[in-house]
Amino acid sequence: MQAWLDSLIARGAFGPHPSPDLIYGAAIAIACALVLFLVAVPFASIVTWVERRVWARIQSRIGPNRVGPNGFLQWLADGFKHICKEDVVPAEADAPLFRLAPYLVVLAFILPWAVMPFASSLILADLNIGILYITAVPALTVIGILMAGWASNNKWSLIGGIRSAAQIISYEIPAGLAIFPVVLMTGTLSMQGIIRAQGWAPDRWFLFANPFCFVAAVILFISGLAENNRTPFDLPEAESELVAGFATEYSSMRYLFFFMAEWGNMFIAAAIVVTLFLGGWQFPAIVQSPRLMNLLQLATFMLKCLFLVFVSMWIRGTLPRVRIDQMMSLCWKYFVPISFINLLGTAVWVAIFPDGNRFTQWLMLSFGVAVVLLFLARVVAFTRRARMELYFHPTI
Amino acid sequence: MTPLNYFVVLSAVLFVIGVAGVLLRRNVIVMFMSIELMLNAVNLAFVAFGRQLGNAEGQVIVFFAITVAAAEAAVGLGIIIAVFRNRMTLNADELKLLRW
Amino acid sequence: MPLWLFAFFAIIAVVSALGVILQRHPVHCLLALALALLDIGALFIGLGAEALGFLQIIIYVGAIMVLFLFVIWLLNLQREGLATERIGLKVIGTLAAAALGAELCALLVHAGPAPAAPLPVDYGSLRSLARLLFANYLVAFEVTSALLLAAMVGAIGLARRIPGTNAVAAPPSDVADRLRSAAG
Numbered sequence: 291m292q293a294w295l296d297s298l299i300a301r302g303a304f305g306p307h308p309s310p311d312l313i314y315g316a317a318i319a320i321a322c323a324l325v326l327f328l329v330a331v332p333f334a335s336i337v338t339w340v341e342r343r344v345w346a347r348i349q350s351r352i353g354p355n356r357v358g359p360n361g362f363l364q365w366l367a368d369g370f371k372h373i374c375k376e377d378v379v380p381a382e383a384d385a386p387l388f389r390l391a392p393y394l395v396v397l398a399f400i401l402p403w404a405v406m407p408f409a410s411s412l413i414l415a416d417l418n419i420g421i422l423y424i425t426a427v428p429a430l431t432v433i434g435i436l437m438a439g440w441a442s443n444n445k446w447s448l449i450g451g452i453r454s455a456a457q458i459i460s461y462e463i464p465a466g467l468a469i470f471p472v473v474l475m476t477g478t479l480s481m482q483g484i485i486r487a488q489g490w491a492p493d494r495w496f497l498f499a500n501p502f503c504f505v506a507a508v509i510l511f512i513s514g515l516a517e518n519n520r521t522p523f524d525l526p527e528a529e530s531e532l533v534a535g536f537a538t539e540y541s542s543m544r545y546l547f548f549f550m551a552e553w554g555n556m557f558i559a560a561a562i563v564v565t566l567f568l569g570g571w572q573f574p575a576i577v578q579s580p581r582l583m584n585l586l587q588l589a590t591f592m593l594k595c596l597f598l599v600f601v602s603m604w605i606r607g608t609l610p611r612v613r614i615d616q617m618m619s620l621c622w623k624y625f626v627p628i629s630f631i632n633l634l635g636t637a638v639w640v641a642i643f644p645d646g647n648r649f650t651q652w653l654m655l656s657f658g659v660a661v662v663l664l665f666l667a668r669v670v671a672f673t674r675r676a677r678m679e680l681y682f683h684p685t686i
Numbered sequence: 687m688t689p690l691n692y693f694v695v696l697s698a699v700l701f702v703i704g705v706a707g708v709l710l711r712r713n714v715i716v717m718f719m720s721i722e723l724m725l726n727a728v729n730l731a732f733v734a735f736g737r738q739l740g741n742a743e744g745q746v747i748v749f750f751a752i753t754v755a756a757a758e759a760a761v762g763l764g765i766i767i768a769v770f771r772n773r774m775t776l777n778a779d780e781l782k783l784l785r786w
Numbered sequence: 787m788p789l790w791l792f793a794f795f796a797i798i799a800v801v802s803a804l805g806v807i808l809q810r811h812p813v814h815c816l817l818a819l820a821l822a823l824l825d826i827g828a829l830f831i832g833l834g835a836e837a838l839g840f841l842q843i844i845i846y847v848g849a850i851m852v853l854f855l856f857v858i859w860l861l862n863l864q865r866e867g868l869a870t871e872r873i874g875l876k877v878i879g880t881l882a883a884a885a886l887g888a889e890l891c892a893l894l895v896h897a898g899p900a901p902a903a904p905l906p907v908d909y910g911s912l913r914s915l916a917r918l919l920f921a922n923y924l925v926a927f928e929v930t931s932a933l934l935l936a937a938m939v940g941a942i943g944l945a946r947r948i949p950g951t952n953a954v955a956a957p958p959s960d961v962a963d964r965l966r967s968a969a970g
Binding site: 387417418419422423425426428429430432433436437440448452455456459462466479 | 813814817820836837840841843844847848849851852855856859911912
């Protein structure tokens with residue numbers, strides 16, 4: 291792309307005295323904007339359709355299946371419906387802040403995509419402090435949600451906003467601490483560096499590197515659910531108690547922005563776990579062509595992320611909402627101390643086994659495989675015993 | 687490249703704005719915010735000087751300043767809550783008794 | 787950091803700092819302050835202190851600002867009337883701030899540009915920061931942790947209600963009136 295820009299500059303497309311830095315910067319900015327709007331936004335929207343279908347199956351329903359093949363275009367229909375609605379700003383609301391808040395939340399959802407390591411050479415900016423960057427972004431979400439809750443001038447919104455902020459700030463601490471065992475082992479904060487330190491085979495993933503890492507991965511995933519206000523931690527929205535919390539007064543596109551950010555953040559939380567613990571894009575080098583290799587890596591990364599997104603939908607379809615005091619005590623009384631123990635334990639582990647311990651890795655991997663097999667066996671057994679007339683056809 | 691003097695000048699401007707906030711506003715919580723602004727202005731100067739000298743000590747000082755600011759915010763806001771609960775006001779002009 | 791980028795961030799910083807001291811609603815002041823701090827974090831990153839810039843954003847914007855916001859809401863602060871400041875104080879305050887600004891400007895105008903030392907390769911990385919923090923400044927670092935603990939205990943002790951009462955001690959009569967009017 292740089293060569294193409296250079297040829298354009300040489301041909302005088304930007305005037306007689308162009309400044310190359312400015313043009314490169316602008317080109318990168320435009321490319322980022324295009325990528326984000328062509329990837330991130332439709333992705334977050336399509337996930338809404340997937341999620342509704344998955345829930346429907348979990349609850350023995352069919353779900354949206356009218357718009358397009360299997361209801362696939364439901365997200366477009368929803369988007370158009372929201373755009374066509376009136377954009378209401380309540381009379382007593384603080385109008386400028388009320389209007390600004392959804393943009394902040396969407397900004398916080400779009401920023402982490404800049405350091406998402408999709409493949410070995412498919413990353414927008416491989417910052418050498420990539421993980422720290424991703425940790426800093428929820429700060430914007432907090433401010434945006436608090437602004438939305440307060441500017442709506444509505445009791446439910448305010449309660450929802452405060453709950454959400456308290457939740458995000460609290461769970462940032464275990465999430466941040468759960469990242470550091472991996473940083474301790476790799477000695478780098480760059481997303482690509484962390485992935486390169488792992489291998490494609492599951493026994494080389496940090497998930498199975500030592501027992502502390504396994505616990506850290508679980509904590510990170512649950513904290514990710516909590517930071518994105520997902521069930522069982524969806525107290526800020528709590529449709530049945532707070533009438534959608536901070537989003538009560540919002541309508542039209544602004545309402546859609548909040549939910550797009552929520553669904554997109556789900557992917558980002560999954561991608562962080564995949565990068566840190568599940569080997570990221572690592573794929574066995576079976577082809578020579580770097581372009582093909584990158585595609586395979588991209589597919590690996592996306593599959594892993596989508597699996598975790600599916601797990602979070604599964605959790606949302608299965609678990610009831612926790613109470614606010616249960617949520618806070620889970621964070622402060624269990625996750626934070628356990629994260630500190632993890633950090634200490636990993637430090638000791640790295641000191642004892644600087645290159646990792648193969649035996650533990652295999653032991654943990656076989657334990658994990660055994661748990662998954664046991665789970666599948668129980669699913670099969672229960673299905674038989676209940677003689678459920680399950681209709682497994684995926685496209686009804 | 688921006689000359690580092692510019693950063694120091696910006697830091698001075700921000701500091702003066704913070705001082706003006708403390709002197710002009712009578713709402714204790716806004717005065718407290720102005721103090722945070724002054725702290726950050728000084729932090730900016732520290733980082734600029736650290737870069738000028740080419741070592742990371744300026745950043746370490748800022749790290750400590752941020753930590754102390756966090757402690758200060760917690761205690762300061764605790765004091766503000768206690769004062770408000772007793773006096774039902776946050777106007778600094780009305781908070782003139784040493785004890786009550 | 788190129789000059790135009792610096793100018794952009796500097797303008798945002800000054801405008802939002804003015805927003806902190808000029809707006810009448812504490813929540814608006816606070817959001818202006820959050821913008822100013824975010825902007826200073828960006829300036830840190832522009833100065834090469836990347837790790838510190840992100841720490842600034844995490845700690846200040848993510849935690850301290852939200853703490854302020856919670857307190858403003860807890861106390862249910864509303865827009866201030868215009869008459870909270872006395873006019874004499876306003877004049878003196880403005881003059882004093884202007885005098886300080888003039889003094890700083892005079893100092894900085896006379897300070898010539900110092901020769902910049904060469905930057906080490908890993909300047910601003912978390913690694914270089916940590917090396918200093920855990921070697922040269924270890925004692926200070928440990929003392930900081932004690933300070934944070936003390937602050938936490940202090941804040942909880944200060945903000946705690948004595949069970950069964952609304953106030954810490956019996957309030958004086960003028961406050962008792964205000965409490966009564968606030969309750970009814």
